[in-house]
Amino acid sequence: MTDISTLTGTADEEGRSSGRRAMLPGWSPKLGTGLALVTGITLFGVVGPWLMGDPDAISSIGMTAPGGEHWLGTTQTGQDVLAQLAHATRGSLQIGLLVGVMATLLSAFFGIIGGYLGGVVDEGFSLFSNVMLVIPGLPLVIVIAGFVPASRRGAWTIAVVLAITGWAASARVLRSQTLSLRNRDYVAAARVAGEKRWRIVAVEILPNLLPLLASQFVFAVIAAILAEAGLSFLGLGASNASTLGTMLYFAQNGFALQWGAWWWFVPPGLVIALFGCGLALINFSIDEIINPKLRRQGKALVASGRKAAVAAPTADRVPGTCHGPGHPPAGGGTGAGGTAADPVLTIDRLHVVYRVENPVHAVKDVSLTLGRGEILGLAGESGCGKTTLAHAVNQLHLPPAEITSGSVTFHDRSGRDIDLLALRGEELRAFRWAKLSMVFQGAMNSLNPVISIRSQLEDVLTTHRPGMTGAGRRERCAEALELVGVDPRRLDSFPHELSGGMRQRVMIAMAMLLDPQVMIMDEPTTALDVVVQRGILQEILRLRDEIGFAVVLITHDLPLLLELSDRIAVMHEGEVVEYAPAAQMYRDPRHPCTRRLLASFPSLTGERGSFLRTGETTGGRYAGSDPTERTPG
């Protein structure tokens, strides 16, 4: 294997440093102003109290207007307002931060965990959040704060009360976002790759929720500072802490407004308003900071990446990979119909039912054998049960789907037979991906949009090969990308920076990372144009020859399967209606359904059949036709 690091050394370093630059937010006046306000006020709150001295010290006769000695004047009792302001800012920031952290943790726990686990846990958490949501916040805070004796009403008590009453709305938002994310392809892919639940939540879901969590945190901090100010103003604030709210309370009680002592009540009000304004401005930029798609540097990288893709000989369009019309089918097969000389996977009378009101028997007593190194094509019209079968083999089916009978046996290279339907928990996780991997339908959407290609590939190795060193992981990922014809320098790219074809190739690389013995590919090239599609499929063939894994290739495109597969099974309404070596099926398609599938693909003269979408034809069900009329191409 070529030493990729030597080949790409300088370019890698450049890539890494530009990658790091891409992590920085694009500078905008909004972000700049927000950061300046928040940093300035925070510094004032942190450093100010040390510089300004004791806020309770009486240093004038009282109500002195701002001047050289007291920049912000003094209170009614002669205390320096600037010193008080510094201490009060620190107190308010502490409470805001405490509440922000607590409320965000609570909302993340109830929203994300409930949304991801679903079922009873979600129902329980949801009910609890809903109850907390309908309890009117401020009156409850006043009641709770009022009940706690003033001597025990410290900053922590107030923070806990505010956090308890302030997390529920964000939990609802996080829950609904998690519900949507958990059904994304890349989460399903992570599940198949054997990642543990906590890791899926932490690595796949949480990064996508960061913009939301960050803005919820900012919102919680602003709301807490305002609520605390309100409570203190009512005399229900923390008794042992000085905050901007308590300052306003004392200004009100000291008749600052009536005396026209604006310097006593305007500064704390202004600090609250400016801090809230600063956080809100940062909030606007949070998406840009966290979402790689919105990073400006990232956009620049996309542009340069595109140029590289055009120049690279390993780009999507592999020249000369299309077959002309009537290209003869691949391989002679490994024997007739249901036998294979050296089987790696045996499916025996597998039956899968969707337990809905009118149960759907999606897979009916299907028996198939996959030979070692064989490409088995699985064809059939939409809805005939191909995906259900592929998922059931790997125990990926979810309720209401249920396997009612049959068996799936994996014949390991070591000579051990593994009953796949009996695997549970850790065993199942360890088996999936390491021995049998999957490329999902619409694979290009199976990559997590906010995680770099490198992290996503390395994740699979971290999960399955915990002993592997960082350098080993990096080398293996680069090797796998090179195998599928993607420049290893793209490891630092994010999915949106790659073309659809490249993303498909990355998914195939991911499926090959652990050298599985079987790869199930469910429509791996849907949504790609024919040229790219052929390029990728040809590469799968090449890799099969090089590495020697077996492939179950699922597609509607029977003519394509005739070119690529050794044997083909045609499914209709859950049953395998024809199962034969590709060459035999090409010469003599027996079942009307097979003939119709062949006839349904566009010929050079143009017309496209209707069978795929409807299962019916104008000439009646399965009206035969001469397959040689419309052969592949």
Ligand SMILES: Nc1ncnc2c1ncn2[C@@H]1O[C@H](COP(=O)(O)OP(=O)(O)OP(=O)(O)O)[C@@H](O)[C@H]1O
């Ligand atoms: N969750 C579900 N509940 C009830 N029936 C379902 C469910 N999912 C799929 N089915 C039904 O099971 C049958 C097989 O569906 P499946 O998705 O396996 O077909 P397919 O051949 O993969 O189709 P396509 O090529 O369009 O993906 C269909 O009749 C479908 O309506």
